[in-house]
Amino acid sequence: MSKVRHVLGISGGKDSAALAVYVKTKYPSIDLEFYSCDTGKELDETYKLIQNLEVYLGLKINLLQGAKKSSEDPFDHFLKMYGGFLPSSQARWCTKKLKLEPFENYVGTDPVISYVGIRGDEEREGYISTRKNIQSIFPFRKNIWSQDVVTKLLSNQNLEQLSEMSKNIGFDKNKDKALQIISRKVDNTFTLDQKLNSLLDADVKAFNHLVFAFLKTTDYPLGTEASFPLLDNDEVLVRSDIFRILEESGVGVPAYYNKIDFEVNGKVGQYARSRSGCFFCFFQQKIEWVWLYEQHPELYKKAMDYEKDGYTWGQTESLEELIRPARMSAIKEEYIKRMERRSKIKSPYLIDILSDEEEEGCAACFI
Numbered sequence: 001m002s003k004v005r006h007v008l009g010i011s012g013g014k015d016s017a018a019l020a021v022y023v024k025t026k027y028p029s030i031d032l033e034f035y036s037c038d039t040g041k042e043l044d045e046t047y048k049l050i051q052n053l054e055v056y057l058g059l060k061i062n063l064l065q066g067a068k069k070s071s072e073d074p075f076d077h078f079l080k081m082y083g084g085f086l087p088s089s090q091a092r093w094c095t096k097k098l099k100l101e102p103f104e105n106y107v108g109t110d111p112v113i114s115y116v117g118i119r120g121d122e123e124r125e126g127y128i129s130t131r132k133n134i135q136s137i138f139p140f141r142k143n144i145w146s147q148d149v150v151t152k153l154l155s156n157q158n159l160e161q162l163s164e165m166s167k168n169i170g171f172d173k174n175k176d177k178a179l180q181i182i183s184r185k186v187d188n189t190f191t192l193d194q195k196l197n198s199l200l201d202a203d204v205k206a207f208n209h210l211v212f213a214f215l216k217t218t219d220y221p222l223g224t225e226a227s228f229p230l231l232d233n234d235e236v237l238v239r240s241d242i243f244r245i246l247e248e249s250g251v252g253v254p255a256y257y258n259k260i261d262f263e264v265n266g267k268v269g270q271y272a273r274s275r276s277g278c279f280f281c282f283f284q285q286k287i288e289w290v291w292l293y294e295q296h297p298e299l300y301k302k303a304m305d306y307e308k309d310g311y312t313w314g315q316t317e318s319l320e321e322l323i324r325p326a327r328m329s330a331i332k333e334e335y336i337k338r339m340e341r342r343s344k345i346k347s348p349y350l351i352d353i354l355s356d357e358e359e360e361g362c363a364a365c366f367i
């Protein structure tokens, strides 16, 4: 079997950037490769973040592109191929062609550990490749393992095997409790999640060592490694840690997260963009389109130029309709009201207030 590759994808968002800093600094023995899938339509702030990271890491970040031989930007190339049909949350050909396929071509059939920046305060699982040679690891979470690994590990078929393995693993003072949990079947009264959380609560590091021993009996890429330093990591990182890591390292927080004041009908609000990705991404909120129109009018104009032949970025209105003065005022007023309802959250970043929206969308683009 060829050597296991350890890869970390930079989406242009804060979490993957912080993950790169965190893993590189805390685990210098891991031979990490960094990559970023370039759609050709990112904001300048994203390219700046990638440059800053390259300086900090002292490494080149591999820029991957779909349709590399095309003379057009990757997005424009595929848009033509799809007959001008704009992507949407129901038809996300952009993620497949511009993010997932370039990544899967980059790793080929090599065994790969892919590090993913889902935080400890998020519920989502993120991108899990269906390729057997790619295994995802989540260093910011208490549970660093992907759902497929946990499901296999805690399957009732493995009760005896796990009980045997855990005898050699130091759950220390929680050993009896851990052995009881391990030998208990998953059923309606004790779900897979309950079993997982009970084992993590008993001892995160010991649980990680148990998973690692189990992986050695499977064909997961990590099972072929002699050791894995993250087994002894029980840190859980949340949103405030991400901003701290980026600021302290000097890499910086992408400028599009910065709040900017706006005024509407005598009221003052603040807006920003809440995530990375293409400047025209259909996942952005109405107020982010307004932000784009007012802060990057040339990009808004380009986004408008894509709306033809009856295709629009939004489900309910075109970009031309969205910037009619009365409509923009209504969007801003509605947004100020929403902010007022959530104003109890104290944070310099709007993204802390918009946390529920942040978890929608495309994990491959925004982490």
Ligand code: SF4
Binding pocket: 039, 087, 092, 094, 095, 098, 099, 276, 277, 278, 280, 281, 282, 283, 362, 365
């Ligand atoms: S950022 Fe949005 S538009 Fe761009 S590839 Fe991702 S989902 Fe598609």
